Amino acid sequence: MDEISDPAELRELLGAPGPRAVSKERVALHPRDREWISLSPFIVVSTSDTDGNCDASPKGDPAGFVKVLNDTTIAIPERPGNRRADGYLNILSNPHVGVLFLIPRRGETLRINGRARLVRDAPYFDDMIVKGHRPILAVEVEIEQIFFHCAKAFLRSNLWKPERWEDNDLPPHAHLVKELQPTTEESVEQLEHYYSEVYEKLLYNT
16 A cells, blocks of 8 residues: 655645636635525535544535525525434534535536534524425535536536436335344334335424
């Protein structure tokens, strides 16, 4: 194993970034950024605690669910989940976050890095109501860095090309839960009923 342990070694291996890669960083939202955010139904929020333990949490809702508060601040609403709160707990100890905005069929992604805080309530929460659910908290992110990331990862993975997707023999989620969480009391049949018929009805119920 030939491990890289020095920034100079890494730079020698990768080379220097090109002018466009260096100059694309911004610190405030452009109208195009706002437009992208308004069309994005899916994001990934990355956090870590003070010990460096990391978490990347997917979040989705109708397009535009992330609210732009001003040119340097966005707000991400809470939606009912498993109550682990891994990312939220990380933010309480380390406010640095990274947010990746995706739009279906688009290969580019919008990346925002900044400092986050948890907000229990604010007037704009009324604008975040979906199917009667008003969030009980939101993550406000003060933008420190923003830029568009190129489409190469999506082109290599064929993520948006169903005709290129490979078949797989992975078992349904209910079977995975029973296999990987053997202490689960429900039977496979009960889990299948939950994930196929009940799950979607609970998307906005606490």
